[in-house]
Amino acid sequence: MHYDIVIVGGGAGGLELASRLGRKLGGRRGKRRVLLIDRSSFHIWKPTLHEVAAGTLDVHQEGISYPILGRSNGFNFLLGELETFDPVAKRLTLKAITGEQGEVLAPERAISFTYGVLAIGSGSNLFGTPGAEQAHLLERTEDAEAFHARLLAAFTKASFSDDRILRVAIVGGGATGVELSAELIEAHRELMGSLGDEQRFRLDITVVEAAPRILGGLPQKIADKATLALERKGVAVKTGAKVLAVHADRLETSQGDIPADLIVWAAGIKAADGNTGYGLETNRGNQFVVNDRLETSASDVWALGDCAAAPWKDGKTIPARAQAAHQQASYLEKALLARLAQRRVEAPFVYRDFGSLVSLGDNKGVGALMGGLGGPNFFIEGLLAKWAYMSLHLDHHRAILGVGRTVTLALARLLQQRVSGRLKLH
Template sequence: MHYEIVIIGGGAGGLELAAQLGRRLGRKIGRDKILLVDRSVVHIWKPTLHEVAAGTLDAHQEGLSYVILARRNHFSFTLGEIAALDAEGKTLSLAEVVDDTGEQIVPARRISFTWAVLAIGSGSNFFGTPGAEHAFVLERASDAIRFQRRLLAAFTRAAFSSERKLGIAIVGAGATGVELSAELLEAHQLMLLGLSRDQHFRLDISLIEAGPRILAALPERISAKAQAALEARGVTVQVSAPVSRIAEDHLVAGERTIEADLIVWAAGIKAAESNAGYGLEINRANQFVVNARLETSGAGVFALGDCAACAWGDRLVPARAQAAHQQASYLADLLMARLRGRDFGRDFAYRDFGSLVSLGEKRGLGSLMGGLGGRNFFVDGLIAKGMYMALHLDHHRAILGFWNTLVLALARLLQRRVSGRLKLH
């Protein structure tokens, strides 16, 4: 089967690119020209995985079917994962898809293309830490759901134990680690509201960072306020404490041994090692090296998001959702021009609009960059939380349109009013 444009990876960037191209080409021709490939059948915005993991966001409610999104946005979707790429021959191979028992669901296939876009994201970087296999990760929706099930069992066990306590250690105090800490506190408080007093238990969260401060990518002012807010709510924050070993029920950070019933690794990302096997230039982090047009060393093969090493001054474009969003919009313009046989002379230019961090249902912190008002400025509390939620809705708007997003937001608000925030099954 041949497609003009094949997009491998249905994360924020890949899905938004497919939706933009499909809508521009229209119902009659878009579906036959654009193919999106992903190893899952449901899309969940990655920045919300910490909420799914804590149980404060229902994955079944939040998840959007790729098949339905493809129908609405006039592109094609297929379940699969890239196995091989021939950039010169303009073909790629998809591995077979099997179920939990190993039985084949979808056979291996071969697809030809005119242009391909690699949007396959990244995974966890364990830095060679012994015992890292004992830690949970939050790379995909399935990871978050698996952790949520273990968390619910641990909550219930703690409520009926003699010690009445539960320990959770989170390795890495970037945005994911900080937001997960805050969301676990929310989940714990929500559960206690429904339990009798003799079943109340203490939640001990240890947030461990190898560097000198949490949220190292954000200004120090934000880092200090976030740490103070977490510590005021009972989180133990340890900085300058690299983790040297992990076991099933504890880890070693610096010179301390920290006991924990559950351990989550959120201490860094790296692109997949398999990226080295596609015949394209990569860097030390296994990212595809791209030029100013986001094109890899293989002509007609582009990359965006976490898997792309795109120059931004003397450093690389950061691995953030806003970067993938901007790259998707840029590639949509570029590929539409190529489809129409026109020259496209504009290079990709990344704009950093700042960062926002959620610290719970009614609290957030953020730093908005200059260009929005001349100087950088900070937002806090409900304003920051509202802006954080607006980013989530903006992603939905990009793939669903304004009116569908509005209806979806209202429906979820009403659902939350009826069923509550905490998922307990």
């Protein structure tokens, strides 16, 4: 199997790139020039995983099948997990796919390419904390679904327990931990609305952060507002508390033990260990080192999104954010089209930080917008911040579905929510 362009990873960055290139290059059905590979058969935008975990977003409504996206966007899709990648021979292999009984559904496959793009994202960084692997993660859709199933079971258990309290501990006070706690409060509130007094239970959430404040990467003002909003909702925010070990029923921290029925690890990200075995230069976080044109250490191989360490300002690399992956996808569309035409894109990639937004549930958000939208930073909160937050998701849908379908989808989801409610309890 040979393709002009092979993109591995159909997430926030890779899927947008495949869609953009597929629409431009197209090709006869069965003879397309762009191949997208992903280990999952359907796409969920990763920044919504905390909503899937809390049950405020239904994965079966939100997920879109890659083959369908490929058909409408002019790329081919291949299901599989990357096993080997040879940037010199321009060849990769995908692991065999096995069924539930271990039977082989698809054998190992080899694909050669003229131009290769790696967009395989990142996972969690457990920082070698003992027992951390037993905590819930939010790396993949399956993780979010598994947490949701445990949450529903924990809701039932708490309803009939002696103390009628459900304790959730979230490790990491970054955007993921903050947003997850807000979504859980919302899910709990919706559920309580349908239970009699004899079944109601209290939800105690503790967010544990080793740094002196939550939302370390964001301005102090946003962190202060978010802390206040969470505390008003009853969330305990413990800062300066380092997690020393994770046990089945508690977190052991530098400030004492925190009992917990459910523990979520949302602290730090790291790219896959396997990235170091693909013959490309990587950094300590296993990211592929790329230059300001997103080119890896091998010719005709690019990397984007969370798996790439791209130079930014003050010696830092571009942050692992959906907005960075989104901008890199549109840059690489031009770079790859130019390369196909035997030209080189002259301008390097420049990341434009439009600010950061954090969703706090209840149709509220908090954040700061900057650059391009009026010069200096300006602080926003409430419904305006929530709308700005949602516009990132709409932007992603627009890139993969086009304007018409994005509007139809948004309306369909709104109507669906009116019928079946916002919370998924099954």
